[in-house]
Amino acid sequence: MPPITKLGTQPFIWLIELGEAFGNFLRALYFIFTGKFEKKEFIEQASKFGFDTLPVVAVVSFFIGLALTLQISKQLMGIGNTGSLGTSVAVSIVREIGPVVAGVMIAARIGGAMAAEIATMSVTEQIDALKIMKLDPISFLVAPRLLASMIMTPLLTVFAIYIGSLGGMIIAIVYVQLDPYMFFDSFRAVVGNKDVIIALTKAFVNGILVAVLSCTFGMETAGGAAGVGQTTTKSVVWAMLGIFLFNFLITNSVYSVGKVLDPAFIK
Amino acid sequence: MNLIEVHNVSKAFDDLVVLDDVSLMVVPGECVAIVGPSGVGKSTLLRIIAGLETADKGRIKINAKRISMVFQYSALLNSYTVAENIALALHETNLSHKEKIEKAKEKLKLVGLEKYHDYLPDQLSGGQKKRVSFARAIASEPEVILYDEPTSGLDPILSTLIEDYINQLASQFKVASIVVTHQISTIKRTAQKVIMLYKGKIVWDGAPKEFFNSDNPYVKQFVSAEIKGPMPVALVE
Secondary structure, eight states, X not given: OOHHHHHHHGGGHHHXXXXXXXXXXXXXXXXXXXXXXXXXXXXXXXXXXIIIIHHHHHHHHHHHHHHHHHHHHHHHHHTXXXXXXXXXXXXXXXXXXXXXXXXXXXXXXXXXHXXXXXXXXXXXXXXXXXXXXXXXXXXXXXXXXXHHHXXXXXXXXXXXXXXXXXXXXXXXXXXXXXXXXXXXXXXXXXXXXXXXXXXXXXXXXXXXXXXXXXXXXXXXXXXXXXXXXXXXXXHHHHHHHHHHHHHHHHHHHHHHHHHHHOGGGGO | OOSEEEEEEEEEETTEEEEEEEEEEEOTTOEEEEEOSTTSSHHHHHHHHHTSSOOSEEEEEEOOXXXXXXXXXXXXXXXXXXXXXXXXXXXXXXXXXXXHHHHHHHHHHHTTOGGGTTOOGGGSOHHHHHHHHHHHHHHTOOSEEEEESTTTTOOHHHHHHHHXXXXXXXXXXXXXXXXXXXXXXXXXXXXXXXXXXXTTEEEEXXXXXXXXXXOOHHHHHHHHTOSSSSSOOOOOO
């Protein structure tokens, strides 16, 4: 390929990679629905999600809950409206902070490890060995990881929401001297099933993004240890970008569609 | 009938031509050694035959039902035990998981590692990993085994053991082998045919006995391990 042509294709490589990731996602879905995937890998990956990510998600969500509630309470105390603290915290944590924090933590902790593991398998010819044995790497490696991620990310997101809310309640009690019942009453008043569904949808999409991008980039890795390092960084960065982008897109579509279907929805 | 036919295969990575019009045939029970300095396309040829790479030009005909491969660095899956690694090669059979593990243990016995069936690959030495990789390669009872530098990194005794396995499979089960190697002992002890590659082209092919007595300047330099010759070596001062 002439250098000038090569230069011209470089900016579009990411498009090809995203296309490959989408193709891998569809194939992995096929293997999940037909049950043709490695169950042992699925159990191992699902437990990795729980054990590796739960403490990190708990700590980060708790401190974000503390900081966020502190900021909001300062503003509300200024206008003498601390009674709506629970409402403001609820909307932020359930709709936005919970899914994003859990997603980012999973991308960093699990996505990075997943990409590094598969990239190492790639550079040490383990993926080639699977192909020689006529084992499809998508069914063997990607499908179990995708399923584990699609199940565990929403669970971790629910956990992040609970822990974040707990942090918020502690600030409400200690700093604002708010009655905990009052805090949770206003919390419950604004959080409905639809908010939980939105949060779980975001978490589900985050799980897909982390697993598919990490596995796709991992399988394409070449160039030994340096390649593994580059893949790990790349998969974490892309997964985080994806999480923020889809978080915005889902929020935006929920408000746009919700406004049309039910004007009370965006209250 | 030829088990493997490679007709006029060429392959380039960007501007670098790795294989240029290479042809070879392998019959049942035959062991073909592909030799040459590093970076001349030996492993690429093996990977094209294995279906792991595609050729830019040429045709490959595989008449074998099952092919397996022994990789340079064993390529065992780290999260699976030794027996599970071998059992993976049996996934197309109708055997139960327990039966597959039992069969894997039988194969491990052949390479003298039956006691290590529940070890993880990281708990094994390089030589043991190579032997497990060999057991995995023979588990599916292939007609052809491709070896990518099977004796690299092994001591001379273990190298002899691996060479004996290759010979045993050829004589007992008519398993054909293509061995990519640099090691003179492996060529001498296993090959019935030697193909020497240089800059992507076959520069010599024939029987091992002729190989070691050849006047071909490439072969002479390779066999005598001389620095001076038609294959220049980039020396680092």
